[in-house]
Amino acid sequence: MRYFEYFVGPQHVGVTGNMSYHLWADGDEIKKMITSVGYLHRGFEKLMEYREWVKNVPMVPRICVPEPDVNEVLYAMGVEELSGLVPSERAQYIRVLVLEMARLSAFLFYFAGAAGALGLYTIPQWTIGDRDYILDRFEELTGGRAYHIYTTPGGVRRDLPDGFKSRVQETMNYLKKRLIDYDRLMFENAIIVKRTKGIGIIEKDYAMNMGVTGPNLRASGIKADVRKDDHYLVYDKLDFDVPVVGDGDIFSRIMQRRLEFDESIKIIEQVLEMMPDGGFIEKLPNPIEWKVPAGDVYVKLESSKGEFGYYIVSNGEEKPYRIHVRGPSYTHGIQVAQEKIVGMRIADVAPFLFSLDVCPPDIER
Amino acid sequence: MSLDVEESIKQDIDLRLKDIAKCEIQRERRLKLYTGKDRVIPVLGFLKSYGFIHLAAISCVDWLDDGEFEIVYNLWSYRDKAGILVKTRISRENPEIDTAIPIYEIAETYEREIHEMFGVNFPGNPNLTSLFLEDWNGPPPMRKDFDTRKYAAEKYGMRDLTEQLKIGMDKIKGVRDGDEIL
Amino acid sequence: MGIFKKIFTPLDALKHLGQKPHTIRVPYVKKEPAKRYRGIHVNDWDKCIGCGNCARICTCQAIEMIPIDSIKVEEGKTNLRPQVDYGRCSFCGQCVDVCPTGSLKLSTEYLMTSTNKDDYIFIPPKDRDSGEGTGWESSTETSMLRFDREEMPERNPDERKLDFEPVLLGFSEQQAYLESMRCLGCGLCVDGCPTHMFIPEYIQKIRDAEYNGAVDEFFKNNPLPQICGTVCTHNCEDNCVYSRRGNPIQIRYLKGFAAEKVDNYGDVIKVDPDNKIDKKVAVIGAGPAGLTLAFYLRKYGVQVKIFESTPNAEGMMRYGIPRYRLSEKTLKKETDFILSTGAEIQYSTEIGKDIPLKNLLDEYDAVFIGVGFQQGIPMGVPGEDAIGVLQAADFLRDVAMGKKVEIGNKAIIVGGGDVAMDASRTALRLGAKSVIMYRRRWVDMPAHEEEKLEAKDEGVEIMPQTLPTEIVKDENGKVKSVKYVKTKMVDQGEGKRPKPVPIEDEIYEMECSAVIQAIGQNPDYSLFPDDIKEKLQFDKRGKRIIVDDYGETLIPGLFAGGDCVNNRGDIVGAIADARKAARGAQRGRGRASP
């Protein structure tokens, strides 16, 4: 039988970025979907092969726009591991701080997207407005709002400004206060629960086999977190939980982020307290003509969307030989979404994709 | 830092895949495994049954000078908390390697990308259509012999300032009189 | 009840209806960007030296160096200024982090909207700057550049002052690597080097541990790399971009390091000693100028004969510089190599006395004079004829020749140049106490800073703003003490060096057993017969011979170089002169090619 064909995106409110879907529906029920990506393909992996190691530092954050710091830290970690450079303890704490702040801002974005997809337009206005306070802190620390270009191989580019810690704490207090508002309006909202419970279930085994990672995997009931399993930076010194919601539906994915939000605030507060003194950067011998010893390394970390990984190959020259970026949305943004969307209603497409937190730029690079 | 887990994984792999794969420990929680092109699927099959459930990525490295592509399967075991890179090399002339879909379903998209970006063929993958590029008429762009600067300059008319930079830098470098003048 | 509550909890949001919104009412209310914000570039044109590092680091190729005619080109400074294309710029601030001078920074301004995209290309001026501490700027700490150098290992001062073994221990390979890695390859240093060595190129080779290649680069315009690598006056380092805010790259020591790594230059530099063309050049004085000339002429097969008045080659390098700075081994290695290229040398032959200059002029196609300054200048105070009052040049020469020099237990050295430092430290090594008297301030002392510090470390007492007025003799006619006064500095107006004026009120006296005068040297032109001397042209003070661009004097075929031509008074200056002269001879000026 012929199905009703329906295109979503790239120019559409209901897409999680610049991507599109081709839907075949029988009445209101989706029978088939094909994800189309490539609207943001800039060929980063190719461009990075053309640039010296340090010149890639401004390049990498563009890979994942809502949470750019992940890329910077990963790239720096990979290069450091290849070259044997060890950043100072303080730099590592600052990196954790930056990563967690970025996670918070990405989660706020996520809440906005998820609520917006469900038609609750007050939440985006709030969360993105409040995210701006985190961006203010970022701007103070890194000099940039969206792209921080702050972490560089060897450490971080600048030290904390005066009084920064207390201002971060203030922001955290503010967010904690606002979380109560969010809870009441969004996470306890009966209609949200009704719309999202039991829909778009990704089963545990399926998620694991399909390479789903991060909060989506935990929402399906598997306790796996790169921060705990493959501890990098100073995460092993910090005390935090890995919440697992476990139902695998849209609601549990939203709640998963909500619970992890609390944990991130906890981590930031610990980091502020535990941050040691010391240098913030081990300078590279030469910024432009530095050569990294030959070798290859796979580094990964836990982003707000899941496992972000960099596979870096060096052949001992001034430029990387090959960098492969493993974006977390790669798996759930294409194959998982395509398969799991079958049988869903048209109205649930946007909430489902927003709940998966599909970020096209990190799929396409 | 003890490497007990890694050692035991290595032992098990060495025992089971003695003839077809070579395993080494890279560092804590990271192993590497080299195998031949024809052995990849059985090796992956064993590793998945061993606990490496998560296929994080499949990468491809173009070793132009060797005339080979290196396919790297990036696996992770949630149980052992260790990752393993499975590497194999295929010839650049006729790049072809069996698909990993029977073992890892998610490989479909990864292979699709490698097919598009490197022109590697994966017999058995039903969906090797273009992923990122549309109406692409150049060679596979991630190959080392594809020059993106030249291509961009020709297609989009954007000038490459590398030459200008060189001239500028020569200007800065000032007086040079080596003995060739003598 | 739970469901009932769930329906009504969202109503809580209505409380915001009465609250003041947190909207920033841009553009009516301005929100200041953070202090570190990365906005549009500003560039202090005066501070900027046009090194082009910003253009090289730019990952977007947004920066081009544009020559600006209104800017004067100075040594170590070009008239190029960065032009930024905001159609490319990604505001990463890496250009700021590699700016060695700190002139380039990103201001906190970011507003720029235009209908024309060509408006977005311009040369950043300074006027947009909102002041210190705002915008993205780099300090020596936050810059990507490592302004701290790798310290050259030295022997302990207490230990080294007891003997004449070399003070410097030399870089380790790791140190040399790190130090050479600092080089950005901008090449501004080349302007500072009189002989224009290929500095970025050889530093690159040193970084890659290709020492042979580095030596090859050295010999393109300097045949004495290891000597220069140890005691050069390193003007290049003054021009190094790092010197603007920190320690320059130790180009000198890197060169020395690489030269030392190659035991036999002959493996790298192929000069056939038997290749002799039908041209003969005589060289008077086997100092740096003479040796350089000999090398470059030999390279092209010209027959060279060097006439040296002392029994050893190397001239002032041997007799002016003490062995603890420049070891015998180094000297021998370099001169042996040059002599191995087929240059002949005749020791202990003084031109003017043993052989008249006229003969040489007749016999050879060209004659090169590289005699240097040998005679010390007397101070002109009463009591200078006392026993124990020495000239530093003589003193150093005698020590170098191994003669026994009696200076007693306390020597006063007068002067503040490198020679004074050498003399004081030599005196120290002979077992005496050394005191340096200098009439100007510490900062005015012409000696190199590191020399001064080394002397001080070893225990030389340095008395700036001190002027000896009289040398007191004892009954045997020997030096007993020195009477001196303190001076004060009198400003001479803008652009002029302040002048020391003695404070006559109080006269001090210091006991001593020797006085070494190191206030300058004069040339000894006794080798010129009068008729030749008349034809030559000297500078105003009558010290230096005027030569043309090819080192040739007014007499065809008579070339000169070294101290008697330039006023640098250093080795590398002599080398540069000699190369000029070699080029002159090669180009066929004078009688070398009639």
Place this chain on the structure above:
Amino acid sequence: MAIIIKILEYILIAFGVAILGLIYGGIGRKITARIQNRYGPPFYQNILDVLKLFGKRNEASHGVMFDLGPVIALTGILTSLMFLPLGSSTPLISFEGDIFVLFYLLVVSPLGMALGAGEGANPNATIGIARGLTMMLGYELVLFVSIIPLMIHYDTASFYKLVQMQGTFPNWNFFPFFLSAFAGLIALQGMMGLQPFDVVVAPHEIASGPMVEYSGRFLGLLQLWHAIAVIVETGIIADAFLGNGGAGWFILKTFSLFMIVIMVAAIFPRFRIGQAVKFYWKYPLIIGLLGFLVLFIWR
């Protein structure tokens, strides 16, 4: 002559109502903005929007029906305005049974939209129409159920009479018939197409639904339709439950109702279409039916 004056008066009223509706919309946007912690647009913003839309060049047309759709929608709502008593004033047309006509006419506008948008052949529009018509099944029923007790109580099917007999405060129908009024309010939410019942336009799901292909003047007509519909729809509830009164009171009442609707819209997400209709057939319908009980008890 009288009829001409009446028509002129009607045109004036229609114009005024449109302006009023636009200003309501603007204030509604401001109120929403306040809940969302921001200032929002000026209150006259919607007027500017409509003016702008009328100033645009129309690009594409997808056929006669496509162009006529907005006209039918606007005509439908303008006709229903004729039957609506604006407070205590007499509507243009009033007769026994006009409530049924009014309710019938309310359906004309969405149908006009449906006809027009259907011609646009945009899948979003098609889905939007399907949803809109389904949605109507939900709220129209509830609206009827909430009004019927009043009709029974006053024994009339004329809206004007119903309002007149109701009297002023505190004799509002709201107090005795609060269950029906509540059901009516919920129906109003759906009629206005606001959250949680904004399934018809649902930007995240189907762009903006039926309006997706409309631009320029036609979109302006639709905006006007919306503006008048705001008054008509809140007016029905205000007239039915909040007593009569002068034009000023009418404005106040409709405005208050509109504000309630807007505030509820700001704090709820949207239902899925199935859920929305199911919801209407469940809670508000039950509440509305319970309203009948009041009738019997009160009598």
Place this chain on the structure above:
Amino acid sequence: MGLFKFSRSRSLWMMHFCTGCGAIEMPPTMTSRYDMERFGIIPMATPRQSDLLLVTGYLTVKTLKRVVRSYEQMAEPKYVIAFGSCTMRGGMYWDSYNTVKELDLYIPVDIYINGCMPRPEAIIDAFIKLRDMIDKGEANAWKNYRDNLDWYKQNQAKVFDINKWSAKI
């Protein structure tokens, strides 16, 4: 006519099309902290209803096709604001094989905003500039597109196979 112009400049509906990374600064601009609805600017879901196209950064060839098509669907008068460096001369992606470098070769641009990314303040600044331009009648890039359609089509055809493309629609 003046009233129409006035309302036109104060009621700019922008198309909700996040083409590049510049889209990341759009939500803050649209939401409570900067609230551009104050100027009557709201996102619209479809090109038919929009007046303003924001090209928020680089455009890949694949996106450019959609952008051109969306732009052509917009009712006149329509305006284009280009965000950041990438739209002017390629920005960071000046040597990428898949992004176009100079946007104004393919669609006309009214205003460029400096930055990578432009801050919300800069975006609002551009909106206000555009508003003034409309008031003065200077924002006429759309007329330019109509007048020089052939030139634009030619340039577009250089980047993608225009025949193949138009056959698809």
